[in-house]
Amino acid sequence: xxxxxxxxxxxxxxxxxxxxxxxxxxxxxxxxxxxxxxxxxxxxxxxxxxxxxxxxxxxxxxxxxxxxxxxxxxxxxxxxxxxxxxxxxxxxxxxxxxxxxxxxxxxxxxxxxxxxxxxxxxxxxxxxxxxxxxxxxxxxxxxxxxxxxxxxxxxxxxxxxxxxxxxxxxxxxxxxx
Amino acid sequence: xxxxxxxxxxxxxxxxxxxxxxxxxxxxxxxxxxxxxxxxxxxxxxxxxxxxxxxxxxxxxxxxxxxxxxxxxxxxxxxxxxxxxxxxxxxxxxxxxxxxxxxxxxxxxxxxxxxxxxxxxxxxxxxxxxxxxxxxxxxxxxxxxxxxxxxxxxxxxxxxxxxxxxxxxxxxxxxxxxxxxxxxxxxxxxxxxxxxxxxxxxxxxxxxxxxxxxxxxxxxxxxxxxxxxxxxxxxxxxxxxxxxxxxxxxxxxxxxxxxxxxxxxxxxxxxxxxxxxxxxxxxxxxxxxxxxxxxxxxxxxxxxxxxxxxxxxxxxxxxxxxxxxxxxxxxxxxxxxxxxxxxxxxxxxxxxxxxxxxxxxxxxxxxxxxxxxxxxxxxxxxxxxxxxxxxxxxxx
Numbered sequence: 001x002x003x004x005x006x007x008x009x010x011x012x013x014x015x016x017x018x019x020x021x022x023x024x025x026x027x028x029x030x031x032x033x034x035x036x037x038x039x040x041x042x043x044x045x046x047x048x049x050x051x052x053x054x055x056x057x058x059x060x061x062x063x064x065x066x067x068x069x070x071x072x073x074x075x076x077x078x079x080x081x082x083x084x085x086x087x088x089x090x091x092x093x094x095x096x097x098x099x100x101x102x103x104x105x106x107x108x109x110x111x112x113x114x115x116x117x118x119x120x121x122x123x124x125x126x127x128x129x130x131x132x133x134x135x136x137x138x139x140x141x142x143x144x145x146x147x148x149x150x151x152x153x154x155x156x157x158x159x160x161x162x163x164x165x166x167x168x169x170x171x172x173x174x175x176x177x
Numbered sequence: 178x179x180x181x182x183x184x185x186x187x188x189x190x191x192x193x194x195x196x197x198x199x200x201x202x203x204x205x206x207x208x209x210x211x212x213x214x215x216x217x218x219x220x221x222x223x224x225x226x227x228x229x230x231x232x233x234x235x236x237x238x239x240x241x242x243x244x245x246x247x248x249x250x251x252x253x254x255x256x257x258x259x260x261x262x263x264x265x266x267x268x269x270x271x272x273x274x275x276x277x278x279x280x281x282x283x284x285x286x287x288x289x290x291x292x293x294x295x296x297x298x299x300x301x302x303x304x305x306x307x308x309x310x311x312x313x314x315x316x317x318x319x320x321x322x323x324x325x326x327x328x329x330x331x332x333x334x335x336x337x338x339x340x341x342x343x344x345x346x347x348x349x350x351x352x353x354x355x356x357x358x359x360x361x362x363x364x365x366x367x368x369x370x371x372x373x374x375x376x377x378x379x380x381x382x383x384x385x386x387x388x389x390x391x392x393x394x395x396x397x398x399x400x401x402x403x404x405x406x407x408x409x410x411x412x413x414x415x416x417x418x419x420x421x422x423x424x425x426x427x428x429x430x431x432x433x434x435x436x437x438x439x440x441x442x443x444x445x446x447x448x449x450x451x452x453x454x455x456x457x458x459x460x461x462x463x464x465x466x467x468x469x470x471x472x473x474x475x476x477x478x479x480x481x482x483x484x485x486x487x488x489x490x491x492x493x494x495x496x497x498x499x500x501x502x503x504x505x506x507x508x509x510x511x512x513x514x515x516x517x518x519x520x521x522x523x524x525x526x527x528x529x530x531x532x533x534x535x536x537x538x539x540x541x542x543x544x545x546x547x548x549x550x551x552x553x554x555x556x557x558x559x560x561x562x563x564x565x566x567x568x569x570x571x572x573x
Binding site (some may be wrong): 009016018022023026027030031034035040044046048051052055071107111112113116127130131132136137152153155156159162163168 | 187190194196221222224225226228229230231232233234235236237240241243244246263375420
């Protein structure tokens with residue numbers, strides 16, 4: 001069943017339909033927070049909050065956008081609220097992420113996170129929404145309340161900045177060999 | 178790439194991301210075939226995406242589970258505002274006077290026909306306000322939320338969307354009766370409490386009886402969230418042997434829709450009457466008449482709001498009449514009874530039986546005696562006369 005069909009059934013009171021939606025987005029929503037929040041416990045709590053908000057606001061979802069974008073929109077708002085509360089933390093959460101478990105080069109994930117941490121926050125968010133959550137330009141524009149062209153230009157800028165930030169990594173890897 | 182380059186780097190990126198219209202994508206594709214710079218850019222962008230995917234994260238923890246499903250709350254819509262139109266209409270005093278006459282004349286037509294709404298006698302219902310922030314908070318905490326409550330809008334005319342929405346969703350009041358016989362009676366009360374706690378229900382009334390010579394029993398009325406009614410019934414059935422069970426579902430969708438419509442109408446009337454009063458046109462008699470109407474309409478609104486709240490509570494919380502009786506342990510516990518005891522019990526039973534039969538005859542005489550006496554007085558003389566005549570005839 002498609003997302004829209006499951007949403008329709010859930011609105012009519014089907015717990016199984018909501019359960020199916022939850023299973024479909026459990027991993028992506030978890031990854032969304034895990035990549036942005038230092039502590040796993042907080043990430044889990046925020047993911048839980050997202051699904052509670054999703055359930056409460058299921059009737060507010062409109063077919064103008066995809067349900068996927070709607071889910072990440074809620075997740076983004078939950079994350080924003082969390083960051084406002086944790087505003088006293090002056091350091092970037094990405095710097096404190098735990099070591100990633102990469103099947104190949106164990107350092108690869110670390111370098112990527114380090115490179116991402118060097119980007120401007122807006123650019124980084126847009127880049128991550130595109131690369132990790134596969135939102136379209138329009139969906140990102142709706143979520144961030146930005147013009148479509150702005151999203152496009154910032155995404156390009158972010159990719160170029162990431163490439164520049166990753167160049168030393170490539171050099172160091174070559175040196176290791 | 179310079180200013181005259183036909184393809185911008187951002188277009189190359191959009192091509193890679195599949196964000197271009199088909200025709201433009203074909204153009205870019207054709208351009209890439211002959212442009213080394215753009216191909217290199219494309220390759221770099223692909224490389225960047227590949228590198229980003231090297232950051233893996235673990236899967237979600239097992240403790241991340243779906244929140245308990247509750248039917249989602251209806252979307253909040255702003256109440257339709259008629260204030261602007263009315264303000265425009267009431268500005269000239271002449272129009273205000275005319276409006277007052279029209280409204281007062283229309284009141285008898287708009288006055289809703291009172292319809293009785295069955296209200297549950299809920300003694301210990303938790304206080305809930307329809308569609309209030311508190312409900313949403315309770316829903317968030319998964320306890321006692323009012324997720325089924327239909328929107329009640331302050332002011333405004335009948336909202337067709339709201340009526341359609343209410344009509345679309347069946348509003349069911351569920352009731353059931355469950356009678357059980359339980360062998361291990363000591364664990365029943367804690368088990369009932371535990372079930373109520375798990376499902377977020379509560380006991381409207383619960384009486385435990387432990388009279389000498391009689392099996393212990395628990396009687397009560399349980400209020401259970403409708404969404405978990407079946408679960409609660411299934412768990413309660415496990416407590417013993419079911420001797421009687423009945424369920425009833427009353428569809429109150431039409432009642433809710435009707436009540437909403439009447440409520441909305443009354444609010445419109447109250448609003449208009451208030452406007453009329455503020456314009457203060459007409460003589461004192463008219464003003465007093467409007468004030469009386471406002472008081473009457475306000476009373477009706479409050480009554481209907483209370484009815485609506487009660488109805489929502491009945492919809493939200495199903496009612497279960499529960500009776501659990503201890504399985505008679507006497508036959509098990511008596512064991513071998515000595516003969517003197519049995520004789521004494523037999524004598525006692527005989528005396529009790531005689532007393533019971535005497536009491537029954539006395540009661541019968543008291544209940545039927547007057548009627549029998551009356552008929553004896555009516556029928557006795559003719560019968561006596563006929564018998565006497567027959568005996569006289571047989572004598573001759």
